Amino acid sequence: MVESQAVVVPPAGATIFLVATVTPGHEDTVRGLLEDVAGLRRSVAYRAPEDLLTCVVGIGSAVWDRLFTGPRPRGLHPFVELTGEHHRAPSTPGDLLFHLRARRTDLCFELARLLTERLRGAVTVVDEVHAFRYFDERDLLGFVDGSENPQGRPAHESVFIGEEDPDFRGGSYVTVQKYLHDLPAWQALPDDEQAKVIGRTKAANVELPDGAKPADSHVALTTITGEDGGERKIVRENMPFGTVGEGEFGTYFIGYARTPDVTEQMLRNMFLGEGRATHDRILDFSTAITGCLFHVPTADFLDDLPAAPGSLEPGGPGGDRS
Structure with missing residues (x-):
């Protein structure tokens, strides 16, 4: 039985997102760290098992072939930049993602410190976000975020790769974007107008009926609806972040999915429009600055990595790892 990373977990009280690029020539250092992440x-x-510290590691397209021999995940490619009539979703550098979650900030911080200490000189941290739970799972716009996430078996079926890519069965894909909010402009909207933007009521978190829900909400x-008429789901683990002295307020979007196609369709709809919505x-009110x-x-x-490029070691998904 394949053991997946801890992707589907209860909501966290604290999160740190680290995105890094790998310095050429330091791939062996990164491989060594990847094999040790679970132990770290x-x-x-161990200091506070009840606070549920987890760490999910993601690996980007540009660095994959520098780290491993053998097949690539079928859906792995660079983030697709989108430029619409009004807004843009940029594609930004990122070879490694570390998604740290716990009930307490200090556990996330200590693990982030250990990871970056091991990688010093081998990577450049290009984005670091310390995020937090905000009241009852709300974002800084005041709305509950992630309430439509699938639960239980449907969540696992939405997130984990199956037999469509047997070499990577049990893995997943994750898309991340950092959004900054124009809070003064948002707060100038009455609550009923905010509800129309989101498509849900603010206080009760109830989805608006189809007749009242704008096409551009x-x-x-x-x-997203599939060919069979069923809704195609992802698992969102979004978290708010901010720096009050600098007036920076945002949401870190992070969406896990069995295939990146679902998230990419959502983003195309958002930035390029669909139907009557531009x-x-x-x-x-929210600007994407990373992707x-x-x-x-x-x-x-991660416990048993495929051979490194140029290595004679056996291994790799589907290879002889005996």
């Missing part, structure tokens, strides 16, 4: 997490989590444009109205796509390998993959 256990070392920190966030909910309308991010509801774009998602939330983008009039990366990563493959999330299984825990088994």
Whole structure:
């Protein structure tokens, strides 16, 4: 049985997102760290097991072939930049993602410190976000975020790769974007107008009926239906962040999915429009400043990495690893 990384977990009280690029010539250092991530997490989590420290590692397209021989995950490619009539989703550098979650900030901080200490000189941290739970799972716009996430078996079916890519069964894909909010402009809207932008009521977190939900609302444009008529889901683990002295307020979007196709369709709808909507109205108040796509390998993959390029070692998904 394949052991996946801890992608589907209860909501966290604290999160740190680290995105890094790998310095050429230091791939062996990165491989050594990837094999030790699980042990480092256990070392920190042992101090407070009840606070549920987890670490998910994602690996980007540009660095994959520098780290491993053998096949690539079928859906792994660079984040697709989108330029619409009104808004843009940029593609930004990112070879590694570390998604750290716990009930307490200190556990995330200590693990982040250990990871970056091991990688010093081998990577450049290009984005670091310390995020937090805000009241009852709300974002800084005041709306509950992630309430439509699938639960239980449907969540696993939405997130984890199956037999469509057997070499990477049990892995996942994760898309991340950092959004900054124009809070003064947002707060100038009455609550009923904010609800129309989101497609849900603010206080009760109830989705607006179809007749009252605008075509350009966030909910309308991010509801994706498959060929069978069923809704295609992702698992969002979004978290708010901010720096009050600098007036920076944002949401770190992070969406896990079995295939990046679903998230990419959501983003196309948001930035390029769909039907009567030219774009998602939330983008009039929230600006995307980063965009990366990563493959999330299984825990088994990280424990026993495929051979490095140029190495004679056996291994790799589907290879002789006996």
